[in-house]
Amino acid sequence: MAVPLLRKLAILADAAKYDASCASSGGAARNSRDQLGMGSTTGAGICHSYAPDGRCISLLKVLLTNWCIYDCLYCVNRESSNVERARFSLDEVVQLTLDFYRRNVIEGLFLSSGIIRSPDYTMEQLIEVARCLREDHHFRGYIHLKTIPDASAELVARAGLHADRLSINIELPSQASLVQLAPQKDAGAIKRSMARIRLQLDDSAQEREKAKQTRSMAAAPAARPPPPRFAPAGQSTQMIVGADASDDRAILRTSVSLYRSYSLKRVYYSAFSPISHASALLPGRPAPLMREHRLYQADWLMRYYGFEEQELVTEDGMLSLQMDPKLAWALAHPDWFPVDLNRAPKETLLRVPGLGTRSVERLLAARSTRQIRKADIQRLGGPATRVLAFVALPDHRPANNAGALLSAAASQRDSGRTRASPDRVQGDLFGTDEPPVVPLPGLAGGGRASSWVQEQSAGIV
Numbered sequence: 001m002a003v004p005l006l007r008k009l010a011i012l013a014d015a016a017k018y019d020a021s022c023a024s025s026g027g028a029a030r031n032s033r034d035q036l037g038m039g040s041t042t043g044a045g046i047c048h049s050y051a052p053d054g055r056c057i058s059l060l061k062v063l064l065t066n067w068c069i070y071d072c073l074y075c076v077n078r079e080s081s082n083v084e085r086a087r088f089s090l091d092e093v094v095q096l097t098l099d100f101y102r103r104n105v106i107e108g109l110f111l112s113s114g115i116i117r118s119p120d121y122t123m124e125q126l127i128e129v130a131r132c133l134r135e136d137h138h139f140r141g142y143i144h145l146k147t148i149p150d151a152s153a154e155l156v157a158r159a160g161l162h163a164d165r166l167s168i169n170i171e172l173p174s175q176a177s178l179v180q181l182a183p184q185k186d187a188g189a190i191k192r193s194m195a196r197i198r199l200q201l202d203d204s205a206q207e208r209e210k211a212k213q214t215r216s217m218a219a220a221p222a223a224r225p226p227p228p229r230f231a232p233a234g235q236s237t238q239m240i241v242g243a244d245a246s247d248d249r250a251i252l253r254t255s256v257s258l259y260r261s262y263s264l265k266r267v268y269y270s271a272f273s274p275i276s277h278a279s280a281l282l283p284g285r286p287a288p289l290m291r292e293h294r295l296y297q298a299d300w301l302m303r304y305y306g307f308e309e310q311e312l313v314t315e316d317g318m319l320s321l322q323m324d325p326k327l328a329w330a331l332a333h334p335d336w337f338p339v340d341l342n343r344a345p346k347e348t349l350l351r352v353p354g355l356g357t358r359s360v361e362r363l364l365a366a367r368s369t370r371q372i373r374k375a376d377i378q379r380l381g382g383p384a385t386r387v388l389a390f391v392a393l394p395d396h397r398p399a400n401n402a403g404a405l406l407s408a409a410a411s412q413r414d415s416g417r418t419r420a421s422p423d424r425v426q427g428d429l430f431g432t433d434e435p436p437v438v439p440l441p442g443l444a445g446g447g448r449a450s451s452w453v454q455e456q457s458a459g460i461v
């Protein structure tokens, strides 16, 4: 009997919720103000939905089908799973995307799929949805396509012409875990696909740069269009946390290697949640959401604050669940503090708990014309108490035990949210406690809000 469309939507949206890499940052700016299409990657009024475990999900986030010929043990859609199955036709996904967009309830499409028949066949189906939206319906909203690891290079190249972002899930931090839990997947094939996408991204960027230079030359014909963009929002991946025995050190090392080798925009971390009729090889309990949160914080610290992964983990290879990794590092390195805010180099300032990247830029600009004093820290609008516990200023020296007091306060604050439970959400990944914009004297403009949001998006300051 045919499954009604709404039932399919319920099944295939639910099946897609385990993929955390739904963020839509970094897409190319497109809109339909010329009335020749529909959709925008920049418009307001976009709705998001939250999964029961607190993740932010941007609709329409669906699978083409939850049938799959693979049997990855951690996956609810694996071949041996007894879940209810459904499959959209390509036209159904296209029409749902257009309908939801017209009703202003989505910002675009996040489309993945179980593997049907073969990787190439599945990839072709995903591409056809994106092609139809772009070419037949002139859809200019955001499209994120999952890339099937073993799909051919030619298909990956086609996918990138329609999608803003491509992603291939690395799934687990080690080859050994993949062999054990997803024996049909091949870490080598996953990395080869990532490498192919990286090459396409590099080629596309070079070609566009060349075309730009040509156009800027006086004799060049003005009307020649720029070469097509390839996945302008880049590629990302996701790792499941807590499905295998890998510690945080191994997870972060894998992330570092992926960022370096494949120019990933983001590595997403997804805390493992037990599934029904699961294999005995999997843990029976969910991984703490706080662990996932700490990994995001550490990831942020490695990419923007100059930390190495081995500095952030404890001897047992794990991140502290009780406090954020930057504060934990500072408390373990009292010899670095107090930092003289008027003399310390930028790299040192970035290590001060409570100072984010934008705050550091503002302090460096301000101190080039005058001395930074205690009132300036309060004017930054961030957690002044935390900063003042670690810095020296002409009118301020921290108390000897300030760090210990902060540590106790942080432990107290976080102790209630270190374990996953049904009524808990994912910490303050998307915290909204935005402070007021207060310009620092001697500094042009405030510009505080965007930096605060960015720094808070990983809960790091």
Ligand code: SF4
Binding pocket: 068, 069, 070, 071, 072, 075, 076, 077, 078, 079, 113, 114, 115, 182
């Ligand atoms: S290939 Fe993807 S959908 Fe299929 S079982 Fe593995 S993780 Fe699940």
